[in-house]
Amino acid sequence: MMNKLKGKKVLITAGAQGIGESITEHLIEAGANVAIHYFSSANRAEELCEMAHSRGLKAVAVQGDLTIEDAAKRVVSQSAEALDGLDILINNAGSLVARRRLADIDPGFWNKVMDINMSSMLYVTRAAEPYLIQNQCSSIVNLASLAGRKGGHAGSLAYATSKGAILTFTRALSSELGGQGVRVNAVAPGLILGTDFHNTHTTKESAAKTVAGIPIQRAGNAADVARAVLYLASEYDGFITGATLDINGGSYNM
Numbered sequence: 001m002m003n004k005l006k007g008k009k010v011l012i013t014a015g016a017q018g019i020g021e022s023i024t025e026h027l028i029e030a031g032a033n034v035a036i037h038y039f040s041s042a043n044r045a046e047e048l049c050e051m052a053h054s055r056g057l058k059a060v061a062v063q064g065d066l067t068i069e070d071a072a073k074r075v076v077s078q079s080a081e082a083l084d085g086l087d088i089l090i091n092n093a094g095s096l097v098a099r100r101r102l103a104d105i106d107p108g109f110w111n112k113v114m115d116i117n118m119s120s121m122l123y124v125t126r127a128a129e130p131y132l133i134q135n136q137c138s139s140i141v142n143l144a145s146l147a148g149r150k151g152g153h154a155g156s157l158a159y160a161t162s163k164g165a166i167l168t169f170t171r172a173l174s175s176e177l178g179g180q181g182v183r184v185n186a187v188a189p190g191l192i193l194g195t196d197f198h199n200t201h202t203t204k205e206s207a208a209k210t211v212a213g214i215p216i217q218r219a220g221n222a223a224d225v226a227r228a229v230l231y232l233a234s235e236y237d238g239f240i241t242g243a244t245l246d247i248n249g250g251s252y253n254m
Contacts (some may be wrong), residue, residue, distance in 0.1 A: 004235070005027065005230065006030065006031035006042075009083035009088070010033065010086075011037065011076065011083075011102065012027070012035070012089070013075075013088055013091055013124055013126065014037060014092045015034070015036040015045070015092065016036055019222045020093075023226045025048070028059075028225065032057070034049075034060075034143060035060050035080075036048055037093070038062075038063055042061070045061035046061055051245060060078070060082035060083070061119075062074075062199070066093055066123060067116055072125045075124070075125035075127075080128075087135055087138055088140070089125065090140075090233065093117075093124075094143060094161040095117070096113075101155055105157065105158055109158065112163050113159055113163075116162075117159070118162045130186055132177075136180065137236045138181060139184075139233050140177075140182060143187060143209045143229075144164075144187065144188040145163040145188055146190040146246070146252055148188060159167070163188075171175065171242045174241040174242030178242075185242070185244065187222075187231045187247055188245075188246050189247045190247060191221060191251075192221060192222060192225060193207060193220070194221050197236075200237070214249040216249040219249075220249060225247055
């Protein structure tokens with residue numbers, strides 16, 4: 001896997017925090033050149049660039065609000081310019097925003113969640129497509145969620161719906177881009193502790209209850225997800241496309 005990623009040109013959205021940060025670190029360790037998109041984590045993005053540069057790799061940090069299509073286009077074009085192309089796209093940006101039940105979901109909240117999780121992915125992927133199809137083989141990995149499979153915990157209606165849409169987006173896009181040499185897959189993480197996401201939106205009591213129902217009796221961590229993402233990304237010339245890899249310790253399987 002490491003040899004396959006060496007020298008590859010990768011754009012990671014929200015690549016300087018949480019799961020995205022771990023993905024970026026693992027890609028750098030594998031010898032990939034990285035474009036690290038961030039919204040507000042400027043300092044960490046620059047530190048990751050320094051980590052890459054110290055290993056003789058290309059790296060650039062690019063800020064942008066991906067819910068705005070022109071900004072998403074700029075992030076992609078600046079990334080491709082800095083890396084001299086793109087081989088792999090990791091669509092990691094997303095957020096639950098807040099927990100709200102059906103009666104409390106107003107149009108503004110609904111649209112915000114959909115824009116952050118789904119519209120941003122559409123904009124970035126559409127902007128990246130011309131670069132990706134220039135290669136004989138390219139790879140896209142989308143970050144979905146176990147919530148997209150099961151519906152999530154209370155207050156996750158909008159988030160779970162958007163993540164379910166990513167599962168379908170992945171399958172549809174794999175069919176559309178397969179003939180152009182682009183594989184498209186997703187990962188669906190379950191409870192991943194130690195990230196701002198769960199530190200903000202998951203109580204200790206809820207986490208403990210969830211862990212009790214996980215067959216391997218532990219929560220996941222960001223590195224668990226990063227390794228799976230790198231596997232799918234590295235198999236850019238493989239036979240896996242349109243698939244979703246579940247990362248949940250056995251709490252859900254199909």
